[in-house]
Amino acid sequence: MSASLPYLIASVCFILALQGLSSPTHARRGNLVGAFGMLVAVVGTLLYAHILTFLWIGIGLMIGSAIGAAMSIWIPMTKMPERIALSHCFGGLAAALVGVSEYHHRMAFEGIDKFTMGALGLEVFLGFLTFTGSLMAFGKLQGLISGAPMTYKGQNATNVTMFFAALVLLVLLVLDPSRSFLFYLMGALGLAVGVLAVLPIGGADMPVVISLLNSYAGMASAATGFALGNYVLIIAGALDGTSGFLLSMKMSQAMNRSFANVLFGAFGAQPDTAAGGAGGPAANYNLATVEDAVGVLTAAQTVIVVPGYGMAVSQAQHAVRELAQSLEANGATVKYAIHPVAGRMPGHMNVLLAEANVPYDQLYDLEDINDEFARTDVALVVGANDVVNPAAKNNPGSPIYGMPVFNVDQSRAVIVLKRSVATGFAGIENDLFVQPNTMMVLGDAKKTLREFIAGVKEEAA
């Protein structure tokens, strides 16, 4: 507790950093304040805590800084969900290892009181759970593991049993902290739960899972704080935990699904029959050529772009912005409609469009823009599917019924860029694609957009 003052300064800096994020104009400065707070905390610890050997700390700090910097400077923006998943993974591992180390040396020297034992148990369980859970999420995002939900019989029962087993172990440990076998069993259980809990969750649910892992990583840090009696850890962990929890709630709401449903529902695992459109997939799609689409686009006065995960996959964000600029040069107004769960993590589309230099005052949230579709000439859907599916509004049999979606179907014309005629991630038929005012242009989004740009420029010339 000797480095208290630096820790207080750090805590205040962290809160200011989060406060800065309330507006893009202050956010960068806030982030710097946060980084400063971290520096103060680290220097304070090195100066005041009972540090005996600096050699390995120095080497660790250097290696970590080098890897961290490399991972931040060179990673492409399209890989941001993977990057975030990996950082949760490191955060969980760090907390868990500190927990194991603390348990080990306290057992060897002074013994452990009940309260510290409880905190250590939680820390190690949550830390290891976050570690493997985030690794799984990373694997799914990166395509190393199939993004499809993996289910087996009795899956939910197994997961719930393991959670309860962990709880029982925690109680036993608190009653008698010297049972080190149980402690390590608890860590192993955390590792297993992390894998098994993420296994049945599909790619489209990643925004919820990533937010939830964010929350767990924070909770693991807070538990570390309780175990070490370190208040800055408790505060930072609480902030991170709340943030992740709030985000995952928001993401669940944006899909009109409960938390439990996301975690245990294995969405899209069952082949869906109820919501199928007549004639099977793609039978009635209004396929259109690039020329048709260009004609509609050049005639449009108002255009709303609806990006989805497909834009990220095809790395089409720059092409989207270029097309928007050509249309604006034509005299049209272009806006972007961003669904909270578009992409694989909260804010995914915003970051990609910002990277492509789209001004953020052209980006609109669901509730701010949804009434405008009815007055819009063209809605351009770039690799989005479920978030524009009218079945969510008018087909009670659809698995996504009730999810707030864009009223894309109300705009005068809809142009949908889609890679193939296959159904979207959730495997649900999309009624939008068979609407008479919809034009489907199949192919790689970036390539199609480039052809649009060339076409629009040609017409304008």
Place this chain on the structure above:
Amino acid sequence: MTNELLFGLYIFVLAGFLGHYVIEKVPPLLHTPLMAGTNAISGISLVGSLVSAGGGYGKLSMVLGFVAVICATINTVGGFLITDRMLRMFKKKTPARGPKA
């Protein structure tokens, strides 16, 4: 000991509430930087790793602490850097297109 637990819980609960109010105000536009930023902040567990690695608690603690220092440093350094890199990209419309606030 119960006092320490209570005090810790006080801090935890109050920080959680404060976090709720502050984070509610973060627009969806900045949700990814928020995740990256909170990640960097929770890398404060570095402080715990430092003590474990350098506190002279024996070989196992030192090795575990050393690995933890690396992981936590990746998160703090990398987290703040990537948050800054993202935030740098968010720009308002350039005033070249007329005086629009």
